[in-house]
Amino acid sequence: MKLFERLKADAAPQWADYTQHDFVEQLGDGKLPLECFKHYLVQDYLFLIQFARAYALGIYKSPRVADMRMSLEGVKAILDVELELHIELCGKWGMSRDEIEQAPEDTPTMAYTRFVLDAGMSGDLLDLQAALAPCVIGYAEIGRQLSAKGCDNDTNPYQRWIQEYSSEAYQSLANDFSSWMDGTADDVMTERRYPRVLSLFEKACRLESDFWQMGLRAKV
């Protein structure tokens, strides 16, 4: 079995909590309070800045030029596409780039981003990939599910967000990530090592759930 499939199966409860979280359900049916989405979105912008650093660390931790290029794709996807989507959405609700960048990081944002950076810093490329995988592949699955249910319709205020994560471009980014991690595993994974990799993956899923929960807590 490919590494990602195995991790997802072994972390099934954490994966389900994350990808079927209440926040996701409410976003899908358009009933999520705007305050919750706005708090999430600003925090996600701050989150992505740290994730761009994590992918940059991936370049540093890459054993091959091909791996460096994959990490670079992650950096570019965040800086050129994802952050700009956030600015566009925040702009629609009257928040400027400065306002977003100067917002204080909430605790779940700090917890998740510093966890991923530490996993990469203290480990090798596979450790970093295991900590990053729930992020990129999870959002692709969420986007796909919501779009399959027709949640990206014109009446949903979060249509643009769903369209972004269900888009061809994002889906292929996630597929490429999954194959890339599988390739690293072919080189360095051993059975002895697996529990540690699984533990990183599970923790990242839990931190994703906490991130959604932070959004729900912002309800006024």
Ligand SMILES: Cc1ncc(CO)c(N)n1
């Ligand atoms: C918290 C979080 N996880 C994953 C993604 C997908 O990049 C994101 N933007 N934010």
